Amino acid sequence: MAVFGDKMSPLSDSTNLASAIAGSDLFAHIKNMMWSTIPSFIVSLxxxxxxxxxxxxxxxxxxxxxxxxxxxxxxxxxxxxxxxILMFACAWKHIPAIPTLFINILVTVGMIFFQNPHESLKSLTTLIGEGFVAHTSDAAVNALLSRGGITSMMATVSLIIVTLSLGGILMKFNVVQVAMEPLVKHLRKPGSLVTTTIFSGIGINLFVGEQYLSVILPGKAFKPAFSRIGLAPLALSRVLEDGGSVINYLIPWGVAGSFAASTLGVPVLHFLPFAFFSLFSPVFSILSGFTGIGLKKSAPQN
Known part of the structure; x- marks a missing residue:
């Protein structure tokens, strides 16, 4: 469910990134992803x-x-x-992610002060930074609720910074574009192009371990090819999610994978066989590429 939410939420960073890289509308992108997301979700259920x-x-x-x-x-x-409910209302009204987050933060903080009038701003900021610590009679409940605050996520943030630095070098020197250029020239069928793009995203995840770069680098490398054979930006943005965003959860050294492993207390390779949604999303996307079902098209460009 977490991967499903990360993929389909208008507040998700990877969802916003994929639509931006491909040049597609965010909410049209989310709607178009249902062609591969819904079948994967049903199979997972x-x-x-x-x-x-x-x-x-x-x-x-x-x-x-x-x-x-x-x-x-x-x-x-x-x-x-x-x-x-407010978040869904903002999504329904197509309010951008950052204003939606700020609105929900303000409402939540207001609810905290309404429920606890004696709560101080200092204690609230400490709670946000260090996290809530439960003191119940049940150790399992304490472990469930005491997950840490912003500071507990700094290891993940530092990993993102390091991998994005590597990605910046790859982008600056056009490493991926140059490596893919001979292959891209020969991709003239939707099925082969979609498949290659997905496996490129998987390869970036394996090589770099960063979710953002698995979207950015293949997106920049294959965007001209999608346009050349008449596939719309919506087709590219969906493929980038199916081969990039959801796969990072299956990489032990990936940012999303390491975060999930630390949160669940289960190694990535142990839960990988049961991450059905992440495993089936690229499969249904490739099937869409070869069958043309749900594959958005535009006028081909020479």
Whole structure:
């Protein structure tokens, strides 16, 4: 679900990046991604349902115990859904990502002060920086809720900075464009072009390990080819997501992969066989390239 949200949310950095690199409208890009996203999501749900029915499930008593702990220590109300509802409303109105984030931050902070009138601004900034620490009687609940704040993400941020620095060098000296140019000239069919672009994104993920670069570098290298054979920018932006954004979660040294592994406490190679959405997204995108289903076209350019 997290990868699905990262791919389809108008607030997602990778989603905004893919549409910007390809030159497509953000919300049209999100709508167009459904051609590969929905089939991948359905297949994932079916496989998880099969696996869930064949394995031991959490007992109802454990769920009731966790719920009781949460109700005992926290105020759980429908008002907590207000920021989420507001986010969907902003997306419906096609409000850009940054204003949407600021609106939700202001509303959430207002809700905090409304619920806790004695909360100080200093304690709130400390909470944002260092994160919330739960002190309940259940260790599992404490571990679930005590995930750290902004400072806990600095390792991931530093990894992004380092890999983007490498990407800047590759872009400055046109390494990817020069390496791909002989191949790009011979790509004249949508199926082969889509497949090559996807595998290029996968290769960038393996070589560099950075989600942004797996979108930027193939996007810049193959954009002229998409235009030449009459494929619209929407086709390119979707392919960049299917071969770049979602694959980074499967790379142990990738930014998204390392973040997921540290958050879940599970090595990437252990959950990789079960990351069905990431595995099937490029498959359905390649099928779209060869069948033409959902593949947006434009007037070819010479």
């Amino acid at each position: 079916v496989l998880f349902w099969v696996l869930g029915n064949s394995s031991n499930q959490m007992s109802a008593a454990k769920i009731a115990h966790t719920t009781a702990i949460l109700n005992q220590h926290f105020v759980i109300s429908w008002w907590a859904l207000l920021p989420i």
